[in-house]
Amino acid sequence: MSSPTTGRSAAAGRAALGFGVLAGIVGLWHLGVRGQWVLVFDIKMAFLPEPAQVARLLWDFAFGGVFDDAFSGTLWQHLWASTGRVLAGFGLAAALAIPLGVLMGRYRLVHAAFDPAVNLFRPIPATAWVPLILLIIGFGSQATIFLITLSAFFPILLNTVAAVREVPPRLVEAAQMLGTSRANVLLKVVVPASTPGIVSGLRIGLGLAWVILVLGESNGIEWGLGSMITLAREQVRTDRVVVGMIVIGLAGFLSDRILLHGLRGIFRRRPLVRAT
Amino acid sequence: MSVSDLSCLTRHTDGGRVLVDDLGKRYGGAAGVDAVAGVSLDIAPGEFVAVVGASGCGKSTLLRILAGFEAPTSGTVEVGGRPVTRPGPDRGVVFQDYGLFPWLTVAENVRFGLRQRGTPRRRAGQIADAFIEVVGLTRFADRFPGELSGGMQQRVAIARVLANDPAVLLMDEPFGALDALTRTQMQHELRRLYREAGTTVVFVTHSIEEAVYLADRVVVMTGGAAKGVPGHITEVFPVLLGDDRDVNAADFNALERAISERVHAG
Ligand SMILES: Nc1ncnc2c1ncn2[C@@H]1O[C@H](COP(=O)(O)OP(=O)(O)O)[C@@H](O)[C@H]1O
Ligand SMILES: [Mg+2]
Numbered sequence: 001m002s003s004p005t006t007g008r009s010a011a012a013g014r015a016a017l018g019f020g021v022l023a024g025i026v027g028l029w030h031l032g033v034r035g036q037w038v039l040v041f042d043i044k045m046a047f048l049p050e051p052a053q054v055a056r057l058l059w060d061f062a063f064g065g066v067f068d069d070a071f072s073g074t075l076w077q078h079l080w081a082s083t084g085r086v087l088a089g090f091g092l093a094a095a096l097a098i099p100l101g102v103l104m105g106r107y108r109l110v111h112a113a114f115d116p117a118v119n120l121f122r123p124i125p126a127t128a129w130v131p132l133i134l135l136i137i138g139f140g141s142q143a144t145i146f147l148i149t150l151s152a153f154f155p156i157l158l159n160t161v162a163a164v165r166e167v168p169p170r171l172v173e174a175a176q177m178l179g180t181s182r183a184n185v186l187l188k189v190v191v192p193a194s195t196p197g198i199v200s201g202l203r204i205g206l207g208l209a210w211v212i213l214v215l216g217e218s219n220g221i222e223w224g225l226g227s228m229i230t231l232a233r234e235q236v237r238t239d240r241v242v243v244g245m246i247v248i249g250l251a252g253f254l255s256d257r258i259l260l261h262g263l264r265g266i267f268r269r270r271p272l273v274r275a276t
Numbered sequence: 277m278s279v280s281d282l283s284c285l286t287r288h289t290d291g292g293r294v295l296v297d298d299l300g301k302r303y304g305g306a307a308g309v310d311a312v313a314g315v316s317l318d319i320a321p322g323e324f325v326a327v328v329g330a331s332g333c334g335k336s337t338l339l340r341i342l343a344g345f346e347a348p349t350s351g352t353v354e355v356g357g358r359p360v361t362r363p364g365p366d367r368g369v370v371f372q373d374y375g376l377f378p379w380l381t382v383a384e385n386v387r388f389g390l391r392q393r394g395t396p397r398r399r400a401g402q403i404a405d406a407f408i409e410v411v412g413l414t415r416f417a418d419r420f421p422g423e424l425s426g427g428m429q430q431r432v433a434i435a436r437v438l439a440n441d442p443a444v445l446l447m448d449e450p451f452g453a454l455d456a457l458t459r460t461q462m463q464h465e466l467r468r469l470y471r472e473a474g475t476t477v478v479f480v481t482h483s484i485e486e487a488v489y490l491a492d493r494v495v496v497m498t499g500g501a502a503k504g505v506p507g508h509i510t511e512v513f514p515v516l517l518g519d520d521r522d523v524n525a526a527d528f529n530a531l532e533r534a535i536s537e538r539v540h541a542g
């Protein structure tokens with residue numbers, strides 16, 4: 001047993017270690033660009049902007065006042081537009097995948113009905129959907145949301161099915177012998193018992209939503225981090241591409257934290273989210 | 277908390293009669309194994325019956341059929357005059373592994389059954405509080421099961437079924453996972469609770485001492501799929517030792533030995 005104080009200082013030590021590695025990566029990046037290193041895969045570091053340059057551009061992207069061009073201070077508008085699409089696509093995926101997953105995990109007949117379709121559609125990567133979506137939806141916000149829904153749907157579904165199947169039969173028996181109705185066995189026992197697994201699926205789905213965002217926003221969209229990166233690539237602005245990558249990375253990271261801590265806030269001390 | 281306190285809080289269902297007639301259970305279809313066969317048992321309302329026997333002789337199978345978790349392959353089972361077809365709140369089950377809902381507090385676990393059966397929130401809370409007090413866990417009412425010891429969790433599980441006011445209490449090695457000291461303590465408490473609650477109890481254990489200490493009758497089962505003979509009842513011992521039983525008394529030990537011989541004779 002460690003006392004709270006040593007526990008906290010150990011956590012601080014681990015955080016320092018993590019930041020040390022990050023600082024090391026940035027340091028190597030800086031040296032690599034300066035020294036024009038050529039790495040495996042023919043990575044030409046000379047083509048990269050320096051970290052300091054990226055930091056300045058990131059600041060300008062967020063708050064303006066440095067370069068004062070069309071790019072300055074537009075981060076929030078891009079981020080807002082992208083966040084909206086991620087939330088819509090992710091929310092829709094969760095709203096469809098969780099109920100279906102609970103029913104598939106609990107009822108053999110529902111599983112038999114949907115499992116073949118799920119296994120046929122699941123291996124098709126989002127990139128392979130793009131040409132078809134271009135033809136039947138056309139690029140834009142709707143296509144992006146559709147792609148995100150599609151990508152987030154399967155990890156949420158599969159995690160939900162697995163979690164429901166792993167609910168200890170004992171808990172269902174306990175509920176039944178207490179006089180619980182079939183509907184409430186599902187709602188009051190199976191769903192809470194599978195919540196840790198469902199939350200894991202949600203986190204994977206949300207992460208994928210940000211991954212697919214860039215693909216979806218790469219055409220026919222004015223505002224969005226993906227369209228910003230696409231435009232930067234067309235203009236050969238490597239520095240802006242890197243800035244866009246960093247912002248998406250941070251947004252993905254932050255949304256995961258918000259999801260996790262939001263749920264922890266709702267559940268309080270109830271053991272419904274896996275310890276990380 | 278006295279008897280009258282409890283009875284004014286609950287409807288206080290009388291103990292139910294348990295009638296098992298020529299029960300057989302085969303797992304795994306026609307080519308499967310016969311777990312039990314020809315089991316007949318008549319348990320009076322309010323009676324405490326312990327079932328002992330070597331592992332695999334079908335004790336849990338019998339109990340799970342009484343609970344309605346498993347359907348018999350042959351024979352009939354009646355509780356309180358009604359055939360058992362599915363699990364129901366008239367038959368409260370206490371499992372060896374407690375089966376508490378880990379995401380609910382002690383208080384929420386204990387009022388779960390009452391709430392499911394439509395008892396208003398306030399009243400369910402009052403009844404739950406009373407039973408939490410009966411098992412001595414008032415200070416832990418807002419804790420989660422994962423924060424309690426095994427003995428405390430089993431107390432919660434017992435309070436949970438008693439609050440639900442069952443006619444029959446079915447217990448499958450409920451103290452099997454507890455250390456010796458806690459186990460003895462729980463046996464004392466169960467005897468006290470049983471007298472207050474007045475339910476019929478079917479108690480599965482592989483401890484003969486526990487069976488003799490608690491029960492009005494001890495049912496000995498032998499056989500089992502592994503022995504090539506389906507599990508069946510070989511003898512039923514009445515326990516005529518009165519209410520204050522001393523596990524070190526000569527008559528206690530004599531009965532214990534007689535039952536033990538029957539169990540091991542196979
Ligand atoms: N669900 C099941 N499927 C197949 N066989 C089972 C099942 N449950 C119990 N059995 C078998 O039935 C026999 C009796 O088991 P059980 O009732 O658990 O005995 P006990 O509780 O006395 O140890 C054993 O041979 C066991 O392997
Ligand atoms: Mg057993």
